[in-house]
Amino acid sequence: GFDGVLLNTAIASATDPAAMAEAMKLACRAGWLASRAGRIPKKLYATASSPEMGLISPGAR
Incomplete structure (x- = not known):
């Protein structure tokens, strides 16, 4: 949380x-x-949140 934001110069x-x-x-x-909505649970390892199906080519950058 915060108590104030200094914005005069901006x-x-x-x-x-x-x-x-x-x-x-x-x-x-x-x-x-966003802070009230809460964060997603922490995990020990990363997991993909999007399916790979429908990609033009797997591994493409």
């Missing part, structure tokens, strides 16, 4: 300070909502 230096202030407000809200 807002004051922006071309559109009102839009920057709104963007920062929404970013803080998004972070708060």
Whole structure:
């Protein structure tokens, strides 16, 4: 959690300070909502979260 966010320079230096202030407000809200949603459980080893079926070619980068 956090108790405050210092944003004076980001807002004051922006071309559109009102839009920057709104963007920062929404970013803080998004972070708060994400923390309330909770993280996925930790695992000892990584597992794929997406199926391999439908890939153009396995191992492609």
